[in-house]
Amino acid sequence: MIRHDVEANTEKTILVHQRAGHAADDAAVEELRLLAESAGAVVCELITGHRRAPQPSTFIGKGKLDELRAAVAAHSAELVVINHSISPVQERNLERSVGCRVLDRTGLILDIFAQRASSHEGKMQVELAQLRHLSTRLVRGWTHLERQKGGIGLRGPGESQLETDRRLIGQRIKYLRKKLDRVSAQRGLRRKARHKVPVATVSLVGYTNAGKSSLFNRLTGADVFAEDRLFATLDPTMRRLALPGGKMVVLSDTVGFIRAIPHTLVKAFHSTLEEVGAADLLLHVVDVNSEDRLENARQVDMVLNEIGADTVPVITVFNKTDLADIREHTERSGDGRVDRVWLSARTGAGADALLDAIQEHLSTTTTRYRLRLPAAAARLRSLLYEYATVASETPEADGGWVLETEITEPVYGWLCEREGLGECDIVESAAPIDNADHADRLISGF
Numbered sequence: 010m011i012r013h014d015v016e017a018n019t020e021k022t023i024l025v026h027q028r029a030g031h032a033a034d035d036a037a038v039e040e041l042r043l044l045a046e047s048a049g050a051v052v053c054e055l056i057t058g059h060r061r062a063p064q065p066s067t068f069i070g071k072g073k074l075d076e077l078r079a080a081v082a083a084h085s086a087e088l089v090v091i092n093h094s095i096s097p098v099q100e101r102n103l104e105r106s107v108g109c110r111v112l113d114r115t116g117l118i119l120d121i122f123a124q125r126a127s128s129h130e131g132k133m134q135v136e137l138a139q140l141r142h143l144s145t146r147l148v149r150g151w152t153h154l155e156r157q158k159g160g161i162g163l164r165g166p167g168e169s170q171l172e173t174d175r176r177l178i179g180q181r182i183k184y185l186r187k188k189l190d191r192v193s194a195q196r197g198l199r200r201k202a203r204h205k206v207p208v209a210t211v212s213l214v215g216y217t218n219a220g221k222s223s224l225f226n227r228l229t230g231a232d233v234f235a236e237d238r239l240f241a242t243l244d245p246t247m248r249r250l251a252l253p254g255g256k257m258v259v260l261s262d263t264v265g266f267i268r269a270i271p272h273t274l275v276k277a278f279h280s281t282l283e284e285v286g287a288a289d290l291l292l293h294v295v296d297v298n299s300e301d302r303l304e305n306a307r308q309v310d311m312v313l314n315e316i317g318a319d320t321v322p323v324i325t326v327f328n329k330t331d332l333a334d335i336r337e338h339t340e341r342s343g344d345g346r347v348d349r350v351w352l353s354a355r356t357g358a359g360a361d362a363l364l365d366a367i368q369e370h371l372s373t374t375t376t377r378y379r380l381r382l383p384a385a386a387a388r389l390r391s392l393l394y395e396y397a398t399v400a401s402e403t404p405e406a407d408g409g410w411v412l413e414t415e416i417t418e419p420v421y422g423w424l425c426e427r428e429g430l431g432e433c434d435i436v437e438s439a440a441p442i443d444n445a446d447h448a449d450r451l452i453s454g455f
Contacts, residue, residue, distance in 0.1 A: 217265025384408030
Protein backbone atom coordinates (compact mmCIF):
# COMPACT_ATOMS: atom_id res chain seq x y z
CA MET A 10 0.00 0.00 0.00
CA ILE A 11 1.22 3.50 -0.82
CA ARG A 12 1.33 4.89 2.70
CA HIS A 13 2.39 8.33 3.88
CA ASP A 14 3.56 9.49 7.29
CA VAL A 15 1.08 12.00 8.69
CA GLU A 16 3.73 13.98 10.57
CA ALA A 17 6.05 14.21 7.57
CA ASN A 18 3.24 14.96 5.10
CA THR A 19 3.01 18.71 5.66
CA GLU A 20 3.36 20.08 2.14
CA LYS A 21 2.42 23.67 1.44
CA THR A 22 -0.77 23.26 -0.54
CA ILE A 23 -2.93 25.35 -2.87
CA LEU A 24 -6.59 24.30 -3.11
CA VAL A 25 -8.62 24.71 -6.29
CA HIS A 26 -12.41 24.47 -6.47
CA GLN A 27 -14.25 25.06 -9.73
CA ARG A 28 -18.04 25.07 -9.79
CA ALA A 29 -20.28 24.67 -12.80
CA GLY A 30 -22.52 27.66 -12.02
CA HIS A 31 -22.40 30.97 -10.19
CA ALA A 32 -24.11 29.68 -7.03
CA ALA A 33 -21.86 29.58 -3.97
CA ASP A 34 -20.83 26.15 -2.72
CA ASP A 35 -19.33 26.96 0.66
CA ALA A 36 -19.98 23.45 2.05
CA ALA A 37 -17.95 21.79 -0.71
CA VAL A 38 -15.11 24.29 -0.24
CA GLU A 39 -15.06 23.76 3.53
CA GLU A 40 -15.04 19.98 3.07
CA LEU A 41 -12.07 20.30 0.69
CA ARG A 42 -10.17 22.27 3.32
CA LEU A 43 -10.97 19.68 6.01
CA LEU A 44 -9.91 16.84 3.71
CA ALA A 45 -6.59 18.56 2.96
CA GLU A 46 -5.91 19.25 6.63
CA SER A 47 -6.85 15.67 7.52
CA ALA A 48 -4.20 14.50 5.07
CA GLY A 49 -1.64 16.68 6.84
CA ALA A 50 -1.43 19.49 4.27
CA VAL A 51 -0.73 23.12 5.16
CA VAL A 52 -3.31 25.11 3.21
CA CYS A 53 -1.75 28.33 1.89
CA GLU A 54 -4.42 29.61 -0.47
CA LEU A 55 -7.80 28.70 -1.95
CA ILE A 56 -8.62 29.48 -5.59
CA THR A 57 -12.25 29.26 -6.68
CA GLY A 58 -13.91 29.85 -10.01
CA HIS A 59 -16.73 28.77 -12.28
CA ARG A 60 -16.99 27.41 -15.81
CA ARG A 61 -19.83 25.87 -17.77
CA ALA A 62 -17.55 23.02 -18.80
CA PRO A 63 -13.99 22.08 -17.75
CA GLN A 64 -11.08 23.01 -19.99
CA PRO A 65 -10.16 19.73 -21.78
CA SER A 66 -6.40 20.17 -21.43
CA THR A 67 -6.00 21.68 -17.94
CA PHE A 68 -9.49 21.46 -16.36
CA ILE A 69 -9.31 25.14 -15.31
CA GLY A 70 -9.24 28.06 -17.72
CA LYS A 71 -6.20 30.10 -18.77
CA GLY A 72 -6.93 32.94 -16.32
CA LYS A 73 -7.24 30.63 -13.34
CA LEU A 74 -4.16 28.72 -14.50
CA ASP A 75 -2.14 31.96 -14.42
CA GLU A 76 -3.56 32.71 -10.96
CA LEU A 77 -2.65 29.21 -9.77
CA ARG A 78 0.87 29.48 -11.18
CA ALA A 79 1.38 32.80 -9.36
CA ALA A 80 0.05 31.36 -6.07
CA VAL A 81 2.38 28.36 -6.28
CA ALA A 82 5.35 30.66 -6.85
CA ALA A 83 4.34 33.09 -4.09
CA HIS A 84 3.97 30.39 -1.43
CA SER A 85 6.64 28.00 -2.77
CA ALA A 86 3.86 25.41 -2.74
CA GLU A 87 4.68 21.75 -3.14
CA LEU A 88 1.18 20.46 -3.90
CA VAL A 89 -1.98 21.54 -5.71
CA VAL A 90 -5.25 19.80 -4.83
CA ILE A 91 -8.15 19.96 -7.29
CA ASN A 92 -11.57 19.39 -5.71
CA HIS A 93 -12.74 17.28 -8.64
CA SER A 94 -11.79 14.11 -10.47
CA ILE A 95 -9.48 15.08 -13.33
CA SER A 96 -8.09 13.02 -16.18
CA PRO A 97 -4.45 11.84 -16.28
CA VAL A 98 -3.74 14.21 -19.18
CA GLN A 99 -5.17 17.17 -17.27
CA GLU A 100 -3.10 16.21 -14.23
CA ARG A 101 0.09 15.98 -16.32
CA ASN A 102 -0.53 19.32 -18.07
CA LEU A 103 -1.26 21.08 -14.77
CA GLU A 104 1.96 19.73 -13.24
CA ARG A 105 3.95 20.98 -16.21
CA SER A 106 2.30 24.40 -16.02
CA VAL A 107 2.59 25.06 -12.26
CA GLY A 108 5.83 23.16 -11.58
CA CYS A 109 4.66 21.01 -8.65
CA ARG A 110 2.62 17.90 -7.91
CA VAL A 111 -1.11 17.95 -8.65
CA LEU A 112 -3.59 15.73 -6.83
CA ASP A 113 -7.29 15.36 -7.54
CA ARG A 114 -10.06 14.71 -5.00
CA THR A 115 -9.89 10.93 -5.34
CA GLY A 116 -6.13 10.89 -4.83
CA LEU A 117 -6.48 13.08 -1.73
CA ILE A 118 -9.10 10.80 -0.15
CA LEU A 119 -6.99 7.74 -0.95
CA ASP A 120 -4.05 9.35 0.84
CA ILE A 121 -6.19 9.90 3.95
CA PHE A 122 -7.44 6.31 3.81
CA ALA A 123 -3.86 5.08 3.53
CA GLN A 124 -3.04 6.92 6.76
CA ARG A 125 -6.10 5.61 8.63
CA ALA A 126 -6.23 1.92 7.62
CA SER A 127 -4.95 -0.35 10.39
CA SER A 128 -6.48 -3.80 9.80
CA HIS A 129 -5.10 -6.19 7.19
CA GLU A 130 -8.34 -6.07 5.19
CA GLY A 131 -8.49 -2.27 5.35
CA LYS A 132 -4.94 -1.96 4.07
CA MET A 133 -5.67 -4.30 1.17
CA GLN A 134 -8.83 -2.39 0.28
CA VAL A 135 -6.99 0.93 0.27
CA GLU A 136 -4.11 -0.49 -1.79
CA LEU A 137 -6.55 -1.91 -4.32
CA ALA A 138 -8.28 1.45 -4.70
CA GLN A 139 -4.90 3.20 -4.97
CA LEU A 140 -3.65 0.86 -7.68
CA ARG A 141 -6.86 1.16 -9.68
CA HIS A 142 -6.53 4.93 -9.50
CA LEU A 143 -2.81 4.82 -10.35
CA SER A 144 -3.28 2.47 -13.30
CA THR A 145 -5.07 5.25 -15.21
CA ARG A 146 -2.26 7.71 -14.56
CA LEU A 147 0.74 5.90 -16.03
CA VAL A 148 1.25 8.48 -18.74
CA ARG A 149 5.03 8.85 -18.52
CA GLY A 150 7.30 5.95 -19.58
CA TRP A 151 11.02 5.63 -18.88
CA THR A 152 12.04 5.95 -22.54
CA HIS A 153 15.74 5.53 -21.80
CA LEU A 154 15.04 1.91 -20.80
CA GLU A 155 12.88 1.09 -23.80
CA ARG A 156 14.29 -1.64 -26.05
CA GLN A 157 11.46 -2.19 -28.47
CA LYS A 158 12.88 0.12 -31.16
CA GLY A 159 15.56 -2.46 -31.94
CA GLY A 160 18.84 -1.74 -33.70
CA ILE A 161 22.10 -3.58 -34.18
CA GLY A 162 22.59 -5.79 -31.14
CA LEU A 163 19.37 -4.56 -29.54
CA ARG A 164 16.71 -6.50 -31.45
CA GLY A 165 14.74 -9.03 -29.47
CA PRO A 166 12.19 -9.23 -26.69
CA GLY A 167 11.76 -6.20 -24.50
CA GLU A 168 9.17 -3.82 -23.13
CA SER A 169 8.98 -0.20 -22.08
CA GLN A 170 9.02 0.71 -18.41
CA LEU A 171 5.45 1.95 -18.84
CA GLU A 172 4.30 -1.48 -19.99
CA THR A 173 6.26 -3.12 -17.17
CA ASP A 174 4.54 -0.88 -14.63
CA ARG A 175 1.12 -1.64 -16.10
CA ARG A 176 1.79 -5.36 -16.04
CA LEU A 177 3.04 -5.33 -12.45
CA ILE A 178 0.13 -3.19 -11.29
CA GLY A 179 -2.32 -5.49 -13.09
CA GLN A 180 -0.80 -8.53 -11.41
CA ARG A 181 -0.97 -6.87 -8.00
CA ILE A 182 -4.61 -5.83 -8.55
CA LYS A 183 -5.50 -9.40 -9.52
CA TYR A 184 -3.74 -10.73 -6.40
CA LEU A 185 -5.49 -8.25 -4.08
CA ARG A 186 -8.89 -8.97 -5.61
CA LYS A 187 -8.45 -12.69 -4.99
CA LYS A 188 -7.44 -12.10 -1.37
CA LEU A 189 -10.32 -9.70 -0.77
CA ASP A 190 -12.74 -12.17 -2.38
CA ARG A 191 -11.57 -14.75 0.17
CA VAL A 192 -11.96 -12.23 2.99
CA SER A 193 -15.44 -11.37 1.71
CA ALA A 194 -16.35 -15.06 1.62
CA GLN A 195 -15.10 -15.48 5.19
CA ARG A 196 -17.10 -12.44 6.25
CA GLY A 197 -20.15 -13.97 4.60
CA LEU A 198 -19.65 -17.23 6.51
CA ARG A 199 -19.36 -15.32 9.79
CA ARG A 200 -22.50 -13.38 8.92
CA LYS A 201 -24.30 -16.62 8.11
CA ALA A 202 -23.16 -18.10 11.42
CA ARG A 203 -24.47 -15.02 13.25
CA HIS A 204 -27.82 -15.41 11.54
CA LYS A 205 -28.06 -19.00 12.75
CA VAL A 206 -27.97 -17.57 16.25
CA PRO A 207 -30.81 -15.02 16.18
CA VAL A 208 -28.79 -11.97 17.25
CA ALA A 209 -29.82 -8.71 15.62
CA THR A 210 -27.17 -6.46 14.06
CA VAL A 211 -27.33 -2.67 14.35
CA SER A 212 -25.01 -0.54 12.18
CA LEU A 213 -23.96 3.07 12.70
CA VAL A 214 -23.91 5.08 9.50
CA GLY A 215 -23.57 8.77 8.79
CA TYR A 216 -21.52 11.57 7.37
CA THR A 217 -17.89 11.58 8.40
CA ASN A 218 -17.19 13.42 11.65
CA ALA A 219 -20.83 13.18 12.78
CA GLY A 220 -19.77 11.41 16.00
CA LYS A 221 -20.40 7.75 15.12
CA SER A 222 -17.32 6.40 16.90
CA SER A 223 -18.00 8.53 19.97
CA LEU A 224 -21.56 7.17 20.10
CA PHE A 225 -20.22 3.64 19.57
CA ASN A 226 -17.87 4.06 22.53
CA ARG A 227 -20.65 5.55 24.67
CA LEU A 228 -23.07 2.67 24.01
CA THR A 229 -20.64 -0.27 24.17
CA GLY A 230 -17.91 0.99 26.49
CA ALA A 231 -15.36 0.32 23.75
CA ASP A 232 -12.25 2.40 23.15
CA VAL A 233 -12.45 3.00 19.41
CA PHE A 234 -10.31 5.92 18.24
CA ALA A 235 -12.46 9.05 17.91
CA GLU A 236 -11.27 12.55 17.01
CA ASP A 237 -12.75 15.72 15.54
CA ARG A 238 -11.48 15.20 11.99
CA LEU A 239 -12.62 13.55 8.77
CA PHE A 240 -12.21 9.77 8.56
CA ALA A 241 -10.79 9.49 12.09
CA THR A 242 -11.64 5.78 11.91
CA LEU A 243 -11.67 3.63 8.80
CA ASP A 244 -11.77 -0.03 9.79
CA PRO A 245 -15.18 -1.39 10.88
CA THR A 246 -15.56 -2.48 14.51
CA MET A 247 -18.22 -4.74 16.04
CA ARG A 248 -19.14 -5.10 19.72
CA ARG A 249 -21.91 -6.71 21.76
CA LEU A 250 -24.51 -4.29 23.11
CA ALA A 251 -26.91 -5.06 25.95
CA LEU A 252 -30.37 -3.51 25.59
CA PRO A 253 -32.42 -2.41 28.64
CA GLY A 254 -34.40 -5.67 28.72
CA GLY A 255 -31.21 -7.73 28.76
CA LYS A 256 -31.33 -8.70 25.09
CA MET A 257 -27.94 -8.74 23.33
CA VAL A 258 -27.37 -7.27 19.87
CA VAL A 259 -24.27 -6.64 17.76
CA LEU A 260 -23.41 -2.98 17.13
CA SER A 261 -21.05 -2.13 14.25
CA ASP A 262 -19.22 1.11 13.54
CA THR A 263 -18.50 1.85 9.87
CA VAL A 264 -16.49 4.31 7.82
CA GLY A 265 -18.05 7.74 7.46
CA PHE A 266 -19.51 8.88 4.15
CA ILE A 267 -18.81 12.09 2.25
CA ARG A 268 -20.41 13.88 -0.68
CA ALA A 269 -19.44 12.63 -4.14
CA ILE A 270 -17.59 9.65 -2.68
CA PRO A 271 -15.37 8.21 -5.44
CA HIS A 272 -16.84 5.10 -7.02
CA THR A 273 -13.47 3.32 -6.72
CA LEU A 274 -13.72 3.63 -2.94
CA VAL A 275 -17.26 2.28 -2.83
CA LYS A 276 -16.16 -0.63 -5.01
CA ALA A 277 -13.02 -1.33 -2.97
CA PHE A 278 -14.89 -1.20 0.35
CA HIS A 279 -17.91 -3.13 -0.90
CA SER A 280 -17.21 -6.17 1.28
CA THR A 281 -17.01 -3.93 4.36
CA LEU A 282 -20.17 -2.03 3.44
CA GLU A 283 -22.01 -5.34 3.01
CA GLU A 284 -22.32 -5.35 6.81
CA VAL A 285 -24.49 -2.24 6.52
CA GLY A 286 -26.81 -3.83 3.97
CA ALA A 287 -27.14 -6.99 6.09
CA ALA A 288 -28.01 -5.10 9.30
CA ASP A 289 -31.41 -5.38 10.95
CA LEU A 290 -31.42 -1.70 11.91
CA LEU A 291 -29.40 1.39 10.95
CA LEU A 292 -28.60 4.30 13.25
CA HIS A 293 -28.13 7.29 10.95
CA VAL A 294 -26.01 9.71 12.99
CA VAL A 295 -26.40 13.39 12.04
CA ASP A 296 -24.36 16.27 13.44
CA VAL A 297 -27.14 18.53 14.66
CA ASN A 298 -24.63 21.38 15.03
CA SER A 299 -23.68 21.35 11.33
CA GLU A 300 -25.25 23.90 9.03
CA ASP A 301 -25.08 21.34 6.20
CA ARG A 302 -26.78 18.54 8.13
CA LEU A 303 -29.66 18.18 5.65
CA GLU A 304 -27.40 17.96 2.61
CA ASN A 305 -25.05 15.59 4.46
CA ALA A 306 -28.00 13.35 5.33
CA ARG A 307 -29.01 13.27 1.67
CA GLN A 308 -25.48 12.27 0.69
CA VAL A 309 -25.61 9.39 3.18
CA ASP A 310 -28.95 8.28 1.70
CA MET A 311 -27.39 8.24 -1.76
CA VAL A 312 -24.56 5.95 -0.60
CA LEU A 313 -27.04 3.67 1.19
CA ASN A 314 -29.01 3.40 -2.04
CA GLU A 315 -25.84 2.56 -3.96
CA ILE A 316 -24.89 -0.30 -1.62
CA GLY A 317 -28.44 -1.67 -1.44
CA ALA A 318 -29.15 -0.68 2.17
CA ASP A 319 -32.03 1.69 1.42
CA THR A 320 -34.66 -0.84 2.62
CA VAL A 321 -33.16 -1.36 6.09
CA PRO A 322 -35.18 0.32 8.90
CA VAL A 323 -33.54 3.51 10.20
CA ILE A 324 -33.48 5.51 13.43
CA THR A 325 -32.10 9.00 12.85
CA VAL A 326 -29.82 10.05 15.70
CA PHE A 327 -29.20 13.80 15.97
CA ASN A 328 -25.89 14.00 17.84
CA LYS A 329 -23.97 16.84 19.57
CA THR A 330 -26.99 18.46 21.22
CA ASP A 331 -24.64 19.78 23.91
CA LEU A 332 -22.98 22.02 21.32
CA ALA A 333 -26.25 23.20 19.80
CA ASP A 334 -28.01 23.86 23.12
CA ILE A 335 -30.89 21.52 22.20
CA ARG A 336 -32.80 19.48 24.75
CA GLU A 337 -32.45 15.71 24.42
CA HIS A 338 -35.76 14.20 23.29
CA THR A 339 -37.36 11.67 20.95
CA GLU A 340 -40.01 11.74 18.25
CA ARG A 341 -42.31 8.99 17.05
CA SER A 342 -43.44 8.15 13.54
CA GLY A 343 -46.97 7.48 12.37
CA ASP A 344 -46.82 3.83 13.52
CA GLY A 345 -46.04 4.90 17.08
CA ARG A 346 -42.38 3.90 17.27
CA VAL A 347 -39.46 6.19 18.02
CA ASP A 348 -37.67 7.00 14.78
CA ARG A 349 -35.72 10.17 15.75
CA VAL A 350 -33.56 10.67 18.82
CA TRP A 351 -31.70 13.80 19.94
CA LEU A 352 -28.70 13.08 22.19
CA SER A 353 -25.10 13.89 23.05
CA ALA A 354 -22.57 11.09 22.63
CA ARG A 355 -20.00 13.16 24.55
CA THR A 356 -22.08 13.63 27.70
CA GLY A 357 -24.29 10.55 27.37
CA ALA A 358 -27.52 12.55 27.67
CA GLY A 359 -30.26 10.81 25.67
CA ALA A 360 -28.31 7.54 25.23
CA ASP A 361 -30.80 5.57 27.34
CA ALA A 362 -33.65 6.79 25.15
CA LEU A 363 -31.77 5.52 22.10
CA LEU A 364 -31.32 2.09 23.67
CA ASP A 365 -35.06 1.97 24.39
CA ALA A 366 -35.78 2.91 20.78
CA ILE A 367 -33.46 0.17 19.47
CA GLN A 368 -35.18 -2.39 21.66
CA GLU A 369 -38.57 -1.17 20.50
CA HIS A 370 -37.61 -1.53 16.84
CA LEU A 371 -36.09 -4.98 17.19
CA SER A 372 -38.93 -6.39 19.30
CA THR A 373 -41.21 -6.74 16.30
CA THR A 374 -43.00 -10.01 17.05
CA THR A 375 -42.82 -11.32 20.61
CA THR A 376 -44.81 -13.89 22.54
CA ARG A 377 -45.00 -14.13 26.31
CA TYR A 378 -44.28 -17.56 27.74
CA ARG A 379 -44.29 -19.13 31.18
CA LEU A 380 -41.44 -21.65 31.08
CA ARG A 381 -40.69 -24.36 33.64
CA LEU A 382 -37.04 -25.32 33.41
CA PRO A 383 -35.45 -28.27 35.27
CA ALA A 384 -32.29 -27.81 37.30
CA ALA A 385 -30.25 -29.37 34.47
CA ALA A 386 -31.32 -26.60 32.05
CA ALA A 387 -28.91 -23.96 33.37
CA ARG A 388 -27.51 -23.35 29.87
CA LEU A 389 -31.01 -22.81 28.47
CA ARG A 390 -31.78 -20.41 31.32
CA SER A 391 -28.61 -18.47 30.53
CA LEU A 392 -29.53 -18.27 26.82
CA LEU A 393 -32.99 -16.99 27.69
CA TYR A 394 -31.46 -14.14 29.70
CA GLU A 395 -29.13 -13.39 26.78
CA TYR A 396 -31.48 -13.59 23.80
CA ALA A 397 -34.94 -13.02 25.31
CA THR A 398 -36.52 -10.70 27.88
CA VAL A 399 -37.04 -12.33 31.27
CA ALA A 400 -39.70 -10.46 33.28
CA SER A 401 -39.54 -12.60 36.42
CA GLU A 402 -38.02 -15.79 37.77
CA THR A 403 -39.32 -18.04 40.55
CA PRO A 404 -37.13 -20.86 41.90
CA GLU A 405 -38.75 -24.24 42.54
CA ALA A 406 -38.11 -26.76 45.29
CA ASP A 407 -36.45 -29.28 42.95
CA GLY A 408 -33.84 -26.71 41.86
CA GLY A 409 -35.64 -25.70 38.69
CA TRP A 410 -37.09 -22.34 37.71
CA VAL A 411 -40.31 -20.83 36.45
CA LEU A 412 -39.60 -17.94 34.07
CA GLU A 413 -41.97 -15.32 32.73
CA THR A 414 -40.32 -14.30 29.46
CA GLU A 415 -40.98 -12.62 26.13
CA ILE A 416 -39.33 -14.31 23.15
CA THR A 417 -39.28 -13.44 19.47
CA GLU A 418 -40.35 -16.14 17.06
CA PRO A 419 -36.84 -16.71 15.56
CA VAL A 420 -35.29 -17.05 19.02
CA TYR A 421 -38.04 -19.41 20.17
CA GLY A 422 -37.57 -21.63 17.12
CA TRP A 423 -33.80 -21.63 17.53
CA LEU A 424 -34.01 -22.57 21.22
CA CYS A 425 -36.48 -25.35 20.50
CA GLU A 426 -34.18 -26.75 17.79
CA ARG A 427 -30.82 -26.34 19.50
CA GLU A 428 -31.62 -26.48 23.21
CA GLY A 429 -34.77 -28.63 23.38
CA LEU A 430 -37.02 -25.91 24.77
CA GLY A 431 -40.04 -28.09 24.03
CA GLU A 432 -43.58 -27.41 25.10
CA CYS A 433 -44.48 -24.39 27.21
CA ASP A 434 -47.54 -22.61 28.57
CA ILE A 435 -48.38 -19.45 26.64
CA VAL A 436 -49.61 -16.72 28.94
CA GLU A 437 -50.48 -14.17 26.24
CA SER A 438 -49.37 -13.04 22.80
CA ALA A 439 -48.02 -9.57 22.19
CA ALA A 440 -49.36 -7.73 19.16
CA PRO A 441 -46.79 -7.56 16.35
CA ILE A 442 -45.45 -4.14 15.45
CA ASP A 443 -45.55 -3.09 11.82
CA ASN A 444 -42.05 -2.66 10.41
CA ALA A 445 -42.62 0.50 8.35
CA ASP A 446 -40.06 2.29 6.24
CA HIS A 447 -38.75 5.47 7.90
CA ALA A 448 -36.99 6.95 4.89
CA ASP A 449 -39.48 9.80 4.56
CA ARG A 450 -38.88 10.91 8.17
CA LEU A 451 -35.10 10.88 8.16
CA ILE A 452 -34.72 14.63 8.11
CA SER A 453 -38.19 16.03 7.46
CA GLY A 454 -39.52 18.67 9.80
CA PHE A 455 -36.19 19.46 11.42
